[in-house]
Amino acid sequence: MSSKNIKRIGVITSGGDCGGLNAVIKGIAREAFFHKIKSFVIPNGYAGLYNLVDMQKIVELDADRVSRIEASLAGSEAGHSRVKISKIADPKKYERIKEGLKKFGIDALIISGGDDTGSVVMDLSSRDIPCIHVPKTMDLDLQPYSVGGDSSINRIAIFARDLKTTGLSHNRILVIEVFGRYVGHTAFRGGVGAEADCILIPEIPVDFDVVYEHMWKTYSGRVERSDVKAGTYIIVVAEGITDASGQLLYDESAGVDAFGHKKLAGAGRYVRQQLEKRLKDDDAVKAFMKQVGMYAPGVYEIPEVREVTPGHLVRSGQSSAFDVNFGQMAGAAAVLLLLRGKTGTTLVSVNGNQINYMPTSEAIKRREVDVDELALFESLGTCFGRDPQVYNFHLTEQKGTRERHL
Numbered sequence: 001m002s003s004k005n006i007k008r009i010g011v012i013t014s015g016g017d018c019g020g021l022n023a024v025i026k027g028i029a030r031e032a033f034f035h036k037i038k039s040f041v042i043p044n045g046y047a048g049l050y051n052l053v054d055m056q057k058i059v060e061l062d063a064d065r066v067s068r069i070e071a072s073l074a075g076s077e078a079g080h081s082r083v084k085i086s087k088i089a090d091p092k093k094y095e096r097i098k099e100g101l102k103k104f105g106i107d108a109l110i111i112s113g114g115d116d117t118g119s120v121v122m123d124l125s126s127r128d129i130p131c132i133h134v135p136k137t138m139d140l141d142l143q144p145y146s147v148g149g150d151s152s153i154n155r156i157a158i159f160a161r162d163l164k165t166t167g168l169s170h171n172r173i174l175v176i177e178v179f180g181r182y183v184g185h186t187a188f189r190g191g192v193g194a195e196a197d198c199i200l201i202p203e204i205p206v207d208f209d210v211v212y213e214h215m216w217k218t219y220s221g222r223v224e225r226s227d228v229k230a231g232t233y234i235i236v237v238a239e240g241i242t243d244a245s246g247q248l249l250y251d252e253s254a255g256v257d258a259f260g261h262k263k264l265a266g267a268g269r270y271v272r273q274q275l276e277k278r279l280k281d282d283d284a285v286k287a288f289m290k291q292v293g294m295y296a297p298g299v300y301e302i303p304e305v306r307e308v309t310p311g312h313l314v315r316s317g318q319s320s321a322f323d324v325n326f327g328q329m330a331g332a333a334a335v336l337l338l339l340r341g342k343t344g345t346t347l348v349s350v351n352g353n354q355i356n357y358m359p360t361s362e363a364i365k366r367r368e369v370d371v372d373e374l375a376l377f378e379s380l381g382t383c384f385g386r387d388p389q390v391y392n393f394h395l396t397e398q399k400g401t402r403e404r405h406l
Helices: 021-034 045-050 063-067 093-103 115-126 149-170 185-193 208-225 267-281 283-291 321-339 371-378
Strands: 008-013 038-041 108-113 131-135 173-178 198-200 233-238 305-308 345-351 354-359
Touching (some): 008 021, 021 038, 149 321, 185 233
Parallel strands (some): 008 108, 108 131, 198 233
């Protein structure tokens, strides 16, 4: 289909909810309206796309409906589902999808989601369904920046920072487990934002002896220096971490999701158990507890280690100002890519009057934390579950370049 013939766009958000998606929706709708194109919500992600043919009506994103969407709220007015179309047990699913699009006169789709969503964008594009992909994942594991990442980092930083008050009140060691799957971007940046003492990420196999040594030295020193003998220690843990042997640390009973991925959970519990075991086996702990007036025989013999899992709170609430900005620009730019016939691609960024995009097949390749950067924070005292490394750096003078956010 010629881009000049696009009159009606379907808007889909898929996968997990996060900050910035409502800004994407508003950006799409308003840019489409500017070009005299109508846009419609296809609800419930790819499940809604599959069931479109049976729907009586779909919501048009006209001026009145768009004005009732709050761009600064996380989540999505279009709804979500974790459905992979190729796994739907219906041999005629693609014909059914095309019939649904034809029923409502939808000429093309703009779909916002992560790597799994992107794989379906490629699938649909290969079947002559024009699609543009807007990157969305709080995990930040795509090649381009993804809407939702900045919001989740800010939420993690706030939660971890706020928990210091209860940690200090009870002299607790707090282990905070956060989303991220197989990359540690949000745990790393959120942990740094909260000035966490230790940050454990999938990119670095965890040596728990190193973690324990850093924890005990830092924690005991704080308590001893305090005039009221109060101290805490904060660990931010990404799901998907491994131990020094490469063993993935998670609760296997959690099962798998609709895309066949392991539901990663339980890393925080494992870290807590490892620290508790070492505290109980360390003869110096009992002496310390007596020294600072914390020891109670049979009741309170080691410092308390608590695991905290904010879970979906990290996805919810308010979007960051950055994600509202990026989301609106990304949504609008996706419409412009569609009008230029650049289907099957992923929006990357908008820099001035330049819209950057890339093939979706490249965009959804996993991007991990650059571990070379960690040594800089190790020199500042942060533990990453390994022996501290020397920060080997090079100086480069740059003029007029634009750095990629995060």
